[in-house]
Amino acid sequence: xxxxxxxxxxxxxxxxxxxxxxxxxxxxxxxxxxxxxxxxxxxxxxxxxxxxxxxxxxxxxxxxxxxxxxxxxxxxxxxxxxxxxxxxxxxxxxxxxxxxxxxxxxxxxxxxxxxxxxxxxxxxxxxxxxxxxxxxxxxxxxxxxxxxxxxxxxxx
Amino acid sequence: xxxxxxxxxxxxxxxxxxxxxxxxxxxxxxxxxxxxxxxxxxxxxxxxxxxxxxxxxxxxxxxxxxxxxxxxxx
Numbered sequence: 001x002x003x004x005x006x007x008x009x010x011x012x013x014x015x016x017x018x019x020x021x022x023x024x025x026x027x028x029x030x031x032x033x034x035x036x037x038x039x040x041x042x043x044x045x046x047x048x049x050x051x052x053x054x055x056x057x058x059x060x061x062x063x064x065x066x067x068x069x070x071x072x073x074x075x076x077x078x079x080x081x082x083x084x085x086x087x088x089x090x091x092x093x094x095x096x097x098x099x100x101x102x103x104x105x106x107x108x109x110x111x112x113x114x115x116x117x118x119x120x121x122x123x124x125x126x127x128x129x130x131x132x133x134x135x136x137x138x139x140x141x142x143x144x145x146x147x148x149x150x151x152x153x154x155x156x
Numbered sequence: 157x158x159x160x161x162x163x164x165x166x167x168x169x170x171x172x173x174x175x176x177x178x179x180x181x182x183x184x185x186x187x188x189x190x191x192x193x194x195x196x197x198x199x200x201x202x203x204x205x206x207x208x209x210x211x212x213x214x215x216x217x218x219x220x221x222x223x224x225x226x227x228x229x230x
Contacts (some may be wrong), residue, residue, distance in 0.1 A: 001193065007186055034196055037205040039212065073183070 001051075006075065008110060009064030009125055017108045018050040018061040024091045028054045069109035071099070076113045082146050089114045089143045101143040116146035122153045130156045161216045173225045175217040187227045195226045 010017050032051040036042035042063060049062035059075075077084045089098075092114070095107035105111045122134045122151045133156035137149055160170035164187070165171055178184050180226035195207040203226055211217065 032193075032197065037201055037208055039205050039209045041212075 005058045007062060008063055008069075009062040009067045010108060011066060012063055013108065014050060014061045014063040015047045017110075018052050020108070021059070021061070022052055022055065025054045028052060031058070045046060052102050069105075071103065071105060071111040071113065074103065074111035074113050076115060079114060079116050082116065085114055085144060085146065088112075098142050100142055101138055102141065114144065116144055116149070118146070119144065119149060120121065122149065125153070127156070132156070157187060157189055157217065157219065160185075171215045173215055174211055174213065187217065189217055189222065191219065192217070192222060195222060198226070 008017070016102050018030055022030055029052065030050050031053045034048045034050075036044055036048045038044060042048055047063060049060050052059050052061060077088055079088060089104065092106045092112050094105040097105045099105065099111075102114050103111060104114065119134070119138075125131045125133055125134075130153050133152045134149055137152035138144065141148070161171075161177065164179045166180075171217045172178060172184070175186050175188055176184060177187065179196050192207075192211075196204050197199050200205050206225040206228065207222055209222075210222055214221070
């Protein structure tokens, strides 16, 4: 494991969530599963935690105490092109809820940001007019559209 | 372990159980010794149960105590 990893706490459906995330992402697999033993508190033999690897980022998906997810913490996915944005957006939002500016909450309550590569660079442009135009275009979007963002950037 | 635990909890954070803490911004962290993964995935269920039992009684994780639990259960 790397120094810093993400851990998500589910209320009993961690195994289902782990399988779902591995099915959504390319280069993703479940690399480890830990079961409850005799000591509890979970039922013996049920899944305590699965570790999934998504392109080298490890996420511990566990059945934990009764916590609630909030959009205050989200997973930030950088996409190579619009096709990838479309694919992840559709798959992750299925049964969940779409939000604004590329944010969505999936059916398990986990919040994701689906972001086209290059957006952060446009936001940081030295020309404040360009950065503002991109921000303004983005504020009107739900799923991000890289072509529209680029057009706003180029036109400013 | 001690360094990250103390630094992250400083200035208004809150300690929780099993190596968990909440920092002053409300973000939760797990501060975990490297060997714990190996202890908990040992094929000998007696060992993993002993380690789990020891861990469930801790706030900040103590490597020496976890190691002792792991080795005692041989």
